[in-house]
Amino acid sequence: MSTKxxxxxxxxxxxxxxxxxxxxxPPNNSVHTWHVTLQPPASTTFYPGRFGIVLTLPTDxxxxxxVVKFVTRVYHPNITNDSLGNVCLAILKAENWKPSTKIxxxxxxxxxxxxxxQPDDPLEERIADEYRNDRETWEAKAKAAVTKYALEDPIFxxxxx
Amino acid sequence: MFQPQPTPYSASSFASYPYGLGAAHSLDFLxxxxxxxxxxxxxxxxxxxxxASAGVGAGAGPGSxxxxxxxxxxxxxYSSPSPHSHPALQQHHHHQPLPQRxxxxxxxxxxxxxxxxxxxxxxxxxxxxxxxxxxPGLEGPFVGEKTPSDAITQEYAKADPVYIEKTxxxxxxxxxxxxxxxxxxxxxxxxAFAYYEKLIDLGDQGQIEGEVARLMSLGHMISNIxxxxxxxxxxEEAHNLLRDIAANIANPGLARVILLQxxxxxxxxxxxxxxxxxxxxxxxxxxAATYDDFAADxxxxxxxxxQAIDIVNREIEHLGIIGLANLLLKPIDFVLEIAYLDRxxxxxxxxxxxxxEANQQGTVLGPTLYLLYRPDHYDILYRAPPVQAPAPPAIPxxxxxxxxxxxxQIHRVDGFTNNLTINPTGFMxxxxxxxxxxxxxxxxxxxxxxxxxxxxxxxxxSSMPPLTSPPPAASPVGELFVPSQQSGPWEPQYPEVxxxxxxxxxxxxxxxxxxxxxxxxxxxxxxxxTRSSSISSLxxxxxxxxxxxxxxxxxxxxxxxxxxYEESNRSGIREPVFQTTQSTTFKNSVWNRAxxxxxxxxxxxxxxxxxxxxxxxxxxxxxxxSS
Numbered sequence: 001m002s003t004k005x006x007x008x009x010x011x012x013x014x015x016x017x018x019x020x021x022x023x024x025x026p027p028n029n030s031v032h033t034w035h036v037t038l039q040p041p042a043s044t045t046f047y048p049g050r051f052g053i054v055l056t057l058p059t060d061x062x063x064x065x066x067v068v069k070f071v072t073r074v075y076h077p078n079i080t081n082d083s084l085g086n087v088c089l090a091i092l093k094a095e096n097w098k099p100s101t102k103i104x105x106x107x108x109x110x111x112x113x114x115x116x117x118q119p120d121d122p123l124e125e126r127i128a129d130e131y132r133n134d135r136e137t138w139e140a141k142a143k144a145a146v147t148k149y150a151l152e153d154p155i156f157x158x159x160x161x
Numbered sequence: 162m163f164q165p166q167p168t169p170y171s172a173s174s175f176a177s178y179p180y181g182l183g184a185a186h187s188l189d190f191l192x193x194x195x196x197x198x199x200x201x202x203x204x205x206x207x208x209x210x211x212x213a214s215a216g217v218g219a220g221a222g223p224g225s226x227x228x229x230x231x232x233x234x235x236x237x238x239y240s241s242p243s244p245h246s247h248p249a250l251q252q253h254h255h256h257q258p259l260p261q262r263x264x265x266x267x268x269x270x271x272x273x274x275x276x277x278x279x280x281x282x283x284x285x286x287x288x289x290x291x292x293x294x295x296x297p298g299l300e301g302p303f304v305g306e307k308t309p310s311d312a313i314t315q316e317y318a319k320a321d322p323v324y325i326e327k328t329x330x331x332x333x334x335x336x337x338x339x340x341x342x343x344x345x346x347x348x349x350x351x352x353a354f355a356y357y358e359k360l361i362d363l364g365d366q367g368q369i370e371g372e373v374a375r376l377m378s379l380g381h382m383i384s385n386i387x388x389x390x391x392x393x394x395x396x397e398e399a400h401n402l403l404r405d406i407a408a409n410i411a412n413p414g415l416a417r418v419i420l421l422q423x424x425x426x427x428x429x430x431x432x433x434x435x436x437x438x439x440x441x442x443x444x445x446x447x448x449a450a451t452y453d454d455f456a457a458d459x460x461x462x463x464x465x466x467x468q469a470i471d472i473v474n475r476e477i478e479h480l481g482i483i484g485l486a487n488l489l490l491k492p493i494d495f496v497l498e499i500a501y502l503d504r505x506x507x508x509x510x511x512x513x514x515x516x517x518e519a520n521q522q523g524t525v526l527g528p529t530l531y532l533l534y535r536p537d538h539y540d541i542l543y544r545a546p547p548v549q550a551p552a553p554p555a556i557p558x559x560x561x562x563x564x565x566x567x568x569x570q571i572h573r574v575d576g577f578t579n580n581l582t583i584n585p586t587g588f589m590x591x592x593x594x595x596x597x598x599x600x601x602x603x604x605x606x607x608x609x610x611x612x613x614x615x616x617x618x619x620x621x622x623s624s625m626p627p628l629t630s631p632p633p634a635a636s637p638v639g640e641l642f643v644p645s646q647q648s649g650p651w652e653p654q655y656p657e658v659x660x661x662x663x664x665x666x667x668x669x670x671x672x673x674x675x676x677x678x679x680x681x682x683x684x685x686x687x688x689x690x691t692r693s694s695s696i697s698s699l700x701x702x703x704x705x706x707x708x709x710x711x712x713x714x715x716x717x718x719x720x721x722x723x724x725x726y727e728e729s730n731r732s733g734i735r736e737p738v739f740q741t742t743q744s745t746t747f748k749n750s751v752w753n754r755a756x757x758x759x760x761x762x763x764x765x766x767x768x769x770x771x772x773x774x775x776x777x778x779x780x781x782x783x784x785x786x787s788s
Contacts, residue, residue, distance in 0.1 A: 002428075005394050062391070063431045063473050098471040099435050100389045 002061045006031045009103045021107055026156065032057045035156045036107065040114045045139050046074070049146035052154025053110065055103065065097035066106060072154045075138075075145035077117045077128035088123045089113060304354050304424040305340035307543065313338060313502075313533070321758055326508045331533075334509075335500065336545035338533060348477030348532075348539040349434045352485055352497065353399075354424050355530035355541050359495065361406060361416045363528060369407035372493065373400050379440065379488070387443030395439065398423075398432035435473070441484030442466035448487070455480060476537065486515035494527035500542060501534045504757075 010031055013023050022037040034055040040046040052071035058064040070085030080086045089109055090096055122128030130138045310332045317328040341347040341354070360369050377400060383392045402423050409416045424430045445452050449462045456465035462480075470481050477485075486497050496519045500510040510533075514520045531542035 005391055008391070008394075060428065060431070062394075063435070096472065098467070099395070099431075099473060100391065100439065100471060102390050 002057070002059060003031055005062055006057050006103075010034070012102075013104060013107075018104060018107055020111055023107075032059070032061075034103070037154055038107075038111060038114070040111065044115050045142045046076075046114050046146055046150070049150030050152075050154060051114075051150055052156055054156060055106070057103075062099035062101070065092045065094060065101075066103060068092060068106065068110065071156055073145055073149040074114075075127060075142040076114070077119045077122040077124055077131050078113055080123050081127065086123060087113070088118075088121060090121070301340070301342060302425045303342045303344075303350060303427075303430050304421060305342075306421075307337050307339050310335050310338040310542065321504060323504045323506070324502070327502055327510050330509050331500070331502070332545075334545060335531060335533070335542040337543040339541040339543070341538075341540050343538045345474030345476050346434050348482070349437050350424070350430065351532050351539040351541050352477070352482070352530065353433055353437045354420070355497075355532065356489065356495070357402060357406060357420050358417070358541075359528050359530055360403075361410070361413050361420065364410055364413060366407050366410045368493070369403055369410060373403045373407070375492065376400060376403070376440075379443070382447065383439055383443045386447045387439055388446075389439045389443070392436070392439055395432045395436040398429045399436040402429075402433065431473075437485060437489070438470050438481075440488050441477075441481045442470045444484040444488035445470075445480060452480060452483075477539070482515055490530070491516050496526045496529040497532065498529050499532045499534050499539075503534075503536060504754075 010023070010025070013021075017023075020039045020041065022039075024035045024037075025031060026033050026035055034057070036053040036055055038051045038053055040049065040051070042048075049072070051074060054069050054071055056067040056069075058067070068087045068089065070079050070087060072085070073081065073083075074085070075081060078088045087110070089106070091098075091101060091109055092106065117128075117131055119128035119131045127138065130141075313331055314328040317324040320328075339354075341351045360372065376396065380393065380396065383389050383396075402420070405419050405423075406416045409419060423433070445462050445466055452462040452465075456462045459465040459468055465480060469475055469478060470484075482497065482499075489495075490497055497515040498512055498519075499515070500512050502510045505511060514526075514529075518524065519526055529544075531544060533540045533542045
């Protein structure tokens with residue numbers, strides 16, 4: 001059941017790609033894991049980085065939200081600055097999730113998060129403070145992180161969670 | 162109907178609260194959740210008037226007054242009313258020294274007295290434990306089997322009198338009910354299931370196929386007005402079920418099995434329920450002009466749908482029901498009737514019908530779906546068939562309900578001249594618990610026993626548990642009857658009684674009658690000295706209330722706490738100590754409505770010259786900080 005819907009959504013994303021996104025399925029072709037490469041718009045601090053995102057769709061999708069993790073390090077208030085790359089996105093929280101939400105909307109929300117960080121709902125308190133109070137330092141560090149981690153094509157883990 | 166029902170204790174602090182459709186939500190935020198450390202708050206609880214509205218209409222009300230945090234049923238540990246009784250998952254025993262008493266001293270200022278009290282074997286403690294163990298239907302199937310609704314009466318047997326009265330009356334109107342899993346979808350699930358089931362009841366294949374066509378034609382509306390993507394996936398399961406029912410309508414039994422199976426398949430039922438959600442939301446959005454005002458708190462009906470209907474496991478509210486009633490039920494002339502079981506005054510559940518026109522007197526109603534609403538939870542009800550037939554004894558311990566008319570006749574005795582058989586197992590057994598309480602020893606026990614026996618001398622006594630035997634909570638009549646062990650004060654007093662009685666082993670459980678009206682009277686009489694006079698005055702003047710049949714050994718209407726309270730109150734021997742039912746959510750919080758259950762509860766009185774308004778403020782702060 002969920003596979004059907006996911007296949008439908010994947011077909012849609014493949015046929016009409018969303019700007020800045022490149023979506024593939026992992027080698028094992030499970031539709032429940034999407035490998036997403038996001039290239040933020042040129043206006044953002046994170047340009048020209050390419051960020052790998054693993055989107056995991058639970059078996060009871062769409063009644064449970066997808067799980068999103070950055071595989072590329074990002075210096076961002078709402079993304080954990082570690083190898084886990086957890087993301088805080090309001091629409092993905094269990095209490096907010098709507099089964100009628102498309103994955104495309106989730107991806108767009110992710111792009112918006114890079115365009116406009118939400119320091120008031122941070123995962124990285126320190127980065128959020130820096131973003132609010134010392135934007136220049138934050139931008140410099142974010143740029144540095146892009147240069148260090150995000151210029152190569154992202155490497156997705158072989159067996160994505 | 163969604164007017165809050167103020168209890169006599171409603172505090173002024175709440176009276177000004179803007180009730181309305183959205184109010185139920187806001188209430189959530191207002192209630193601090195009491196932590197386990199709420200003892201300090203408990204002391205304040207009496208002081209700060211605990212405001213509450215008994216029936217928080219549309220459904221987001223934070224739990225019942227009974228204590229369980231949500232889906233407010235209270236399961237007694239002594240009964241196994243349903244085939245899916247909930248195992249004890251949580252066994253926290255908060256034996257908190259809650260009891261606090263308030264009295265007015267001469268100047269009228271409240272004295273809050275904290276007292277350490279071991280609630281050990283207290284009956285209320287058992288009730289509290291039951292409340293803590295209660296899981297709001299999270300175990301078991303999504304949709305349960307049809308069950309005689311006496312089970313509900315039994316669940317509430319130890320609850321607040323309002324509930325007792327209402328649940329006694331309930332099976333007379335609604336003979337059966339079906340338990341719905343309380344995972345936040347229960348209202349949606351109940352309506353959806355009842356809708357399908359009613360179609361099976363009607364047995365009209367053409368109608369069901371018509372429903373498939375009609376619902377499919379709503380697809381456009383769902384896309385364009387509801388703005389839902391991928392709704393076809395949700396709709397498919399719902400439509401398939403209709404088709405499968407239509408195909409098997411010649412065999413309604415099979416159709417019912419299919420229905421129950423689909424609703425107990427997590428994936429299928431999730432789709433069906435979500436389909437009903439988007440149907441409702443689409444219906445509301447299509448009439449946005451009408452409903453925008455009702456959803457003003459959310460900034461319009463579209464936002465309301467997005468925040469309250471579109472989200473999984475979000476319980477249905479009044480607007481959601483309206484949406485479904487208008488789009489799903491009204492076009493095929495179905496009526497939805499909801500019976501509200503809450504603490505509002507009255508001896509019957511309040512009923513309300515959707516669509517609204519169906520509430521008018523004299524309206525000829527179409528096929529009707531019945532739901533039972535308890536704070537935060539919905540189950541399906543079934544009307545008693547017009548021809549009264551005794552309920553099938555699906556529950557082993559159950560006895561025919563008062564719904565079977567014959568039963569009521571039996572209990573409606575004329576001055577107790579009938580050969581009533583009382584089964585004192587329950588309350589007598591429970592008496593023993595009382596002996597463990599200070600100030601309520603064997604003497605008072607005996608006096609009570611004597612009084613209830615002499616007062617009801619014409620009744621035959623079916624069994625008399627020996628006082629020394631441990632009180633099994635619920636056991637068949639015969640087991641307990643050990644006449645040879647009857648000792649001391651009992652034997653000489655009613656020789657004729659024991660002659661009258663039939664051998665208890667042959668006594669069918671159904672002839673056992675709750676002792677309620679009698680013991681109520683009995684418990685009023687405080688001491689041996691006043692006993693005889695009060696009995697003569699009390700019993701004849703007390704018209705016998707038709708008691709509800711109860712399973713033997715299940716002490717329904719008799720609470721030792723109540724007895725102890727009245728006893729000591731009258732004789733002035735001892736101040737009652739009361740353990741309120743503590744909800745897991747509120748604990749000792751001032752917002753815990755269970756405080757009303759406290760017979761000592763007294764709403765705060767405003768005395769202009771007193772400084773207790775300050776105290777109250779600080780108390781509230783305390784309550785917050787400790788929660």
